[in-house]
Amino acid sequence: MATNIPAKLLSPYNPAETETPIYQLWQKSGLFNPDESIKLGITKPDADPFTIILPPPNVTGTLHLGHALMITIQDILIRFKRMQGKKTLWIPGTDHAAIATQAKVEKEISKKEGKSRYDLGREEMLKRIEAFAQQSHDTIVSQVKRLGASTDWSREAFTLDEQRNLAVRTVFKKMFDDGLIYQGSRIVNWDPKGQTTIADDEIVYEEEKSKFYYFKYGPFTIGTARPETKFGDKYVVMHPDDARYAAYEHGQKIDLEWINGPITATVIKDTAIDMEFGTGVMTITPWHSNVDFEIAERHSLDKEQIIDKYGKLLPIAGEFAGMKIKEAREKIVEKLQSKGLVEKIEDTYVHKIATAERTNGIIEPQIMKQWFVAVNKEFTTPHSEINGIASGSKTTLKELMRKAVDGKQVQILPDHFDKTYFHWIDNLRDWCISRQIWYGHRIPVWYKSSSLGLMGVGGGSQIYCGIEAPEGEGWVQDEDTLDTWFSSGLWTFSTLGWPSSTVDLKTYHPTNILVTGYEILFFWVARMILMTGYMFGTIPFSTVYLNGTVRDSQGRKMSKSLGNGGDPIETSEKYGADALRMFLATATTPGMDSRIYEDKIKGYKHFSNKLWNITRFILTNTENYTYDAQFSAWSEADEALTAERTEFIQTITKEMEEYKLHLSSEHIYKYVWTRFADVILEESKLIFKDGDEAAKASRAQFLHHTLRIILRVTHPYMPHVTEELWLLLTTGKSISEISEQNVTIEPSKLLLAQSWPA
RNA sequence: GGGAGAUUAGCUCAGUUGGUAGAGCAACCCGUUUACACCGGGAAGGUCACAGGUUCGAGUCCUGUAUCUCCCACCA
Numbered sequence: 001m002a003t004n005i006p007a008k009l010l011s012p013y014n015p016a017e018t019e020t021p022i023y024q025l026w027q028k029s030g031l032f033n034p035d036e037s038i039k040l041g042i043t044k045p046d047a048d049p050f051t052i053i054l055p056p057p058n059v060t061g062t063l064h065l066g067h068a069l070m071i072t073i074q075d076i077l078i079r080f081k082r083m084q085g086k087k088t089l090w091i092p093g094t095d096h097a098a099i100a101t102q103a104k105v106e107k108e109i110s111k112k113e114g115k116s117r118y119d120l121g122r123e124e125m126l127k128r129i130e131a132f133a134q135q136s137h138d139t140i141v142s143q144v145k146r147l148g149a150s151t152d153w154s155r156e157a158f159t160l161d162e163q164r165n166l167a168v169r170t171v172f173k174k175m176f177d178d179g180l181i182y183q184g185s186r187i188v189n190w191d192p193k194g195q196t197t198i199a200d201d202e203i204v205y206e207e208e209k210s211k212f213y214y215f216k217y218g219p220f221t222i223g224t225a226r227p228e229t230k231f232g233d234k235y236v237v238m239h240p241d242d243a244r245y246a247a248y249e250h251g252q253k254i255d256l257e258w259i260n261g262p263i264t265a266t267v268i269k270d271t272a273i274d275m276e277f278g279t280g281v282m283t284i285t286p287w288h289s290n291v292d293f294e295i296a297e298r299h300s301l302d303k304e305q306i307i308d309k310y311g312k313l314l315p316i317a318g319e320f321a322g323m324k325i326k327e328a329r330e331k332i333v334e335k336l337q338s339k340g341l342v343e344k345i346e347d348t349y350v351h352k353i354a355t356a357e358r359t360n361g362i363i364e365p366q367i368m369k370q371w372f373v374a375v376n377k378e379f380t381t382p383h384s385e386i387n388g389i390a391s392g393s394k395t396t397l398k399e400l401m402r403k404a405v406d407g408k409q410v411q412i413l414p415d416h417f418d419k420t421y422f423h424w425i426d427n428l429r430d431w432c433i434s435r436q437i438w439y440g441h442r443i444p445v446w447y448k449s450s451s452l453g454l455m456g457v458g459g460g461s462q463i464y465c466g467i468e469a470p471e472g473e474g475w476v477q478d479e480d481t482l483d484t485w486f487s488s489g490l491w492t493f494s495t496l497g498w499p500s501s502t503v504d505l506k507t508y509h510p511t512n513i514l515v516t517g518y519e520i521l522f523f524w525v526a527r528m529i530l531m532t533g534y535m536f537g538t539i540p541f542s543t544v545y546l547n548g549t550v551r552d553s554q555g556r557k558m559s560k561s562l563g564n565g566g567d568p569i570e571t572s573e574k575y576g577a578d579a580l581r582m583f584l585a586t587a588t589t590p591g592m593d594s595r596i597y598e599d600k601i602k603g604y605k606h607f608s609n610k611l612w613n614i615t616r617f618i619l620t621n622t623e624n625y626t627y628d629a630q631f632s633a634w635s636e637a638d639e640a641l642t643a644e645r646t647e648f649i650q651t652i653t654k655e656m657e658e659y660k661l662h663l664s665s666e667h668i669y670k671y672v673w674t675r676f677a678d679v680i681l682e683e684s685k686l687i688f689k690d691g692d693e694a695a696k697a698s699r700a701q702f703l704h705h706t707l708r709i710i711l712r713v714t715h716p717y718m719p720h721v722t723e724e725l726w727l728l729l730t731t732g733k734s735i736s737e738i739s740e741q742n743v744t745i746e747p748s749k750l751l752l753a754q755s756w757p758a
Numbered sequence: 759g760g761g762a763g764a765u766u767a768g769c770u771c772a773g774u775u776g777g778u779a780g781a782g783c784a785a786c787c788c789g790u791u792u793a794c795a796c797c798g799g800g801a802a803g804g805u806c807a808c809a810g811g812u813u814c815g816a817g818u819c820c821u822g823u824a825u826c827u828c829c830c831a832c833c834a
Contacts, residue, residue, distance in 0.1 A: 012796065205832085212834095224834060237834095277833045290832060354832065365832080420762060420829070427830075519829090553770085555827095586782085587771080591763080593827090595770065599783055606796040617793035662772070666781070678798075685792085 005619050008734040013612035015576025015605070019720040021735045023145055026723075029747035033152045034087045042753045043087050050086040051511040052078055053492050054144075054151060055524070056159060058097035059136040060104050063143045064558055065550045065596060066517065068568035069588060072581045073547060073661060074515045075149045079716035080656050082150070083756040089508050091495045092144060092151035094137050096160035098440035098484040099202075099358045103194060105129045122438050129439045146569055147577050148719045150752070155504075157495045159487045160441065167494035168487050169444040169467045171535060176445075176465040178379045180397065180534075181371060181433070187286075187293040188368050188432050189354065192311040193361025196436040197370055199483055200429070201522055203363060205352040212349035213333060214279070216341045218256030218265060220245075223278030225349060226285075227336070228328045231259060231317050232304035233283035237295060240269040242280050257339065259332060260318040270295050288365050307364055325364075371434040371443060371480070373397070375530075384537035391537065400533035401425050401526055410529060412544045413659060414591040417518060424522050433483045440481030448474045489527035492540040511541045513659070518546040518591060545659055548593040550584075555595060566596055578718035579604035585665040585717055607669060608721040611714065614677055615725050618703045621688055625700035627708075627729075635698040641680065645706060649757055652713060665717055672710055680706075709757045719752070726751035 030036035037043040052074050057067055074090060082088040105128055106117055117125045137158070144151065157164060175181040188197040214223050220236055236254070238245045248254075250269040255262060265283075272295055273280065286296035286303040296303055308314055313328050315321045320328045336342050354363035375398045383391045386400060387407035402425050404410045405418050412418045434443060446469060449461045464470045469477065487494070492511050496504040510532070514525065525544055532540035551557055552564040571580050582604040587594040634642065648671050655664040680703075687699045708729070715722040724735050727750075733743060747753055 009793095012794080201830095203832090222834080226834080274833050282834045284834085289834080291834075292832095351834095352832075363832090414763095416762065423761060423830070522830095549828095555770095589772075592771090597770065597783075600770080602796080603782065606794090609794070609796045613794040613796090615793090620793065666772075670781080677794085681793075682798085 005616065006728045006732055006734060008736075009612065009616045009619065009728060013609045013721060015578060015608065015720065016573065018724045018735055019148065019572070019577050020146070021739045022720045022723050023148060025735065025738065025745065026150065026750070026752055027153070029745075029750055029752070031082075031747055031750070031752055032090070032150045033154050034089050036747075037082075037753075038087070040747050042748055043082075044085065047085055047087040049508050049512075050078070050081040050088045051508040052090045052513055052515065053495055053511055054090065054092045054149075055514070055516045055520075056093040056095035056157075056488070056491065057140050058095050058100060059133040059140070060097050060100045061136060062139050063568055065566040065568055065571075065584075066558065067143075068147055068571075068580060069547055069550050069584045069594075070515050070517065071144060071147050071149050072584045073545065073588075074513075075147070075581075075719075076585060076661055076716040077513065077515075077656075077659070078150055079719065079752070080756065082752070083712065083715070083754060085755060087507070089155075089504075090149075090151045091155045091157060092141075092149070092153065093157035093159070093491075093495060094140055095488060096133060096158065096440065096484065098435060098481060099194065099196065099198070099437055100484075101133060102129055102437050102439040103358050105132050108132075117438065125438055143569055146572055147581065150719075155495070159484070159491070163497070164487055164490070164494045165441055166467070167490050167498055168441045168482065170499045171490060171531065172444050172482075172486075173465055173467050175373065175534070180374050180377060180379060182374060183369060183371050185367055185369050186372065186430075186432075187290055187365050188370050189356075189363045190309065190366040190368065191356040191359055191361040192309065192364055194356055194359040194437070195309065197368065197432055197434065198356050198358070198363070199432055199485070202357045203354045204357045206355050207350060208353045209348070209350050212346040214343040214345070215336060216343055217258070217281075217283060218254045220281045221279045221343050222281050222283050224282070225351060226329075227332045228313065228317075228320075228325050229285040229288050229306050230283060230332075231313075231320075232287070232306055233258075233285060234263055234265050235268050235284050235296075235301055236265050236281060237268045237270050237273055237284055238281045239271060239273040239275045241271075242273075242275050244280060257341070259336060266301075268295065268299055268301070270298065287367050290365060293365075293367070303367060305367070307366075309366070311362075311364055370432050371445075373431040373433055375428050375430055381534075381537055384533075386533060386537060386539065389537075397530050397534060398425060398428060401428075401529050404529050404533055404539050409542065410539050410544060411542065412521075413546060417521065417546055417591060421521060421526065424526065431483075433486050434478075434480040435483055436479070437481055440484060441487055443478040443480050443482060445478040446470050446475040447478070448472075448476070485523055485527050488524055489531035490535075492528060492532060493535070498535075509536075510539050513543040513545055514541040515545045515547060517549065519549070521546065543659070546591050548588060548591055550588075551593055551595050553595055553597055555593075571598075571601060575601050575605040576608055576720070578608050578721050581719075582607060582665060582669075582717050585661050586669070587662070589662050590659070604718075607673065608718055610673055610677060611710070611718075611721055611725060614672070614681065614710075615707060615729065617681060618707050619729075621684065622700040622703060625697060625704070627704040628701055629705075631698075631701040631705070633694065633698060634702070635695050637695075638698045638702040641702060641706075644675075645709065646758075649709065649713065653756070653758075656716075668710075668714055668717065672714070676706065676710065711751060712754050712757050715751050715754075723751045726754075 034043060038045050057063060078088050078090045109115055189203060191198050210225055212223060212225050213227055214221050217236060248267045250267060252267040254265045256265055272291060284292035284295055286292045287305045288307060304316060305314060306316055311325055313320050313323050320332060356363060376396050378394045378396055381395050386403050387409060388403045389395050405421055444465060446464045447461050493505060493509055496502060496509055498505055528540045532538060556562060558564055558566055579601050583601045652664040652667050684699050684703060687695055711722045711726050728734060730749060738745060
């Protein structure tokens with residue numbers, strides 16, 4: 001065996017020995033931080049920036065393969081752009097995920113200690129949640145590192161830390177002052193289980209089979225699935241064009257016998273009624289139904305609360321007061337039956353009930369005082385770079401969101417998702433941002449009751465919205481916290497130091513690309529566009545890359561109950577993070593779901609070994625030739641191979657610039673394996689055996705040159721194995737020797753710092 | 759009810775300026791202790807869901823149908 005072959009190359013590649021120490025070497029180099037990279041002379045100070053902000057994982061648990069996918073895509077892009085000489089910044093962070101985190105900890109405490117959050121009190125409860133969040137955070141960070149992510153840890157952020165909290169209060173106050181945040185009594189989605197409101201998009205509809213009742217209501221028959229809400233129903237509504245009820249006039253009063261005795265009902269004609277459904281007549285419960293609420297608003301009707309915050313009936317229900325909904329339902333039907341008011345009961349009625357995504361509680365709509373962001377209200381934007389909205393003109397938040405994507409300033413990949421986006425925007429209602437939970441950003445509003453009587457007229461209370469608490473005695477802060485997406489919406493600029501006017505903000509914002517799952521297009525992507533458009537009149541990122549969902553081998557969604565979640569760390573331990581990354585890169589196209597196949601991941605482990613053996617082969621067979629970067633006496637055959645190689649590089653460079661990583665990764669795999677290893681190396685054996693000296697020298701140099709190029713282009717996909725091979729080639733030392741002997745590696749000598757080949 | 763996507767080799771999926779169908783895995787045959795068995799060579803396998811249309815030419819564009827998936831929407 002040759003003497004200049006590093007001993008480590010003689011045995012098969014073992015990712016477990018390489019990956020962690022290689023990551024430590026990178027971290028020591030400081031090159032994930034663009035400021036360091038400039039200081040070291042690797043990145044030019046005036047280079048174009050390229051920024052990605054990592055979608056912050058929730059501190060509710062640990063990472064799954066879906067996270068691994070999104071991290072892989074971002075790291076490939078960042079490493080690619082870094083090698084192209086860009087001033088690259090990738091900021092990591094985590095999300096406090098308000099309701100989800102609180103619910104999880106509450107559940108745990110209730111299970112272990114049998115206590116509720118009210119037993120513990122706000123302060124103690126928050127302490128517990130923070131401890132949990134910290135632990136979860138630490139796990140997530142180590143997982144992100146294990147995957148090889150070249151994130152700048154010196155800039156790490158958390159959606160609920162001091163800096164981000166200041167950003168939240170600053171935005172809130174500005175919106176409040178502009179009249180875009182208001183407090184209003186509106187119908188909201190109340191989760192009796194979580195004791196909080198939730199947003200429209202936090203609702204999950206579940207199909208349920210239930211009974212459908214037909215009751216006699218004076219001269220009418222009304223159909224309902226919810227008899228327990230009917231106590232206050234004194235309006236009976238029908239479509240104005242319904243011939244069957246032409247005899248009744250809008251506003252007509254009718255006396256009739258109802259659940260708890262005689263009442264006077266009023267006839268209302270409204271086009272919201274579906275003539276085809278049921279009997280075409282219904283009574284309304286504005287306090288507990290959106291549609292009913294809207295009807296009531298249109299005709300200025302009374303609204304009465306029937307059900308309380310805990311899902312129990314109020315005194316208006318008479319003898320049924322205090323009962324839970326389910327219990328009351330049957331008893332009410334019994335009573336109506338005894339009064340002869342039940343016409344028929346169907347039990348094949350299938351409908352969808354609204355449940356809370358985070359707690360599974362059944363949503364009970366309620367009219368409550370909540371904070372809202374007005375999406376349709378006009379305001380004057382001082383400065384706008386969004387096409388179609390002039391600086392100083394009047395606009396709405398909805399218009400900002402629409403125009404940013406309409407003009408392709410924000411490009412969504414795959415582009416058909418912009419239709420989905422517009423559809424959502426056009427149907428958007430005001431965004432309820434207050435939550436009745438403790439974990440989150442407290443609403444920066446304070447109240448002071450004027451019991452001293454100094455205020456005179458009205459004698460009510462004072463309200464103050466500010467970034468800091470108001471001066472003086474007697475101010476009490478609003479108990480509520482903000483929807484977690486409010487702070488997430490600021491993420492692209494709150495991570496860059498805003499509201500201070502930092503160098504980072506000037507340099508790296510707007511960011512270049514957001515990589516995230518399509519399921520949070522509305523939750524998050526839209527709200528980032530809203531917040532950035534509002535605060536700066538710009539876009540938060542120019543491209544949104546929507547990755548698909550990672551499913552198991554049977555096409556099922558990953559879930560805890562199925563136990564098929566897939567642990568990226570376990571997979572990395574088994575096959576190497578590089579193999580997992582390469583698999584994820586090849587298996588995914590934007591917007592399309594993909595399945596995990598362990599056999600394929602295994603295939604990419606073989607690929608890392610192939611790189612290993614290619615290196616060994618070249619070193620063994622070219623012992624008499626040292627790598628010469630200036631070599632130019634190419635043989636005719638090698639000229640041709642060089643041209644072919646150049647074409648290959650151009651192809652993958654173009655694909656990567658267009659974010660088509662599934663194509664570039666496959667092309668790299670094919671070039672390396674089926675072209676370079678299977679054909680070129682095999683031919684080389686003959687040349688080294690029988691060729692003349694010039695041909696041998698040319699081929700030896702070609703192999704050396706090409707190997708270095710292969711390591712560079714493969715590096716974004718499989719950073720660890722390529723880095724170790726690079727170090728073996730350039731220093732003759734393995735990563736274990738480097739760490740054990742404390743060998744200093746100049747940051748500029750790392751593969752991480754090399755330039756992208758042309 | 760509205761919208762979007764999918765349908766290509768046994769399985770999982772690629773395939774955008776329309777030009778004679780691709781990969782990985784599986785299966786089949788052969789070879790090799792010669793960088794690598796975490797290997798090499800070879801062969802096999804598809805009326806690109808279906809029906810029309812545009813075109814010299816369609817997996818790719820248009821229309822319609824079927825099946826599946828997802829998203830949005832509180833028919834009480």
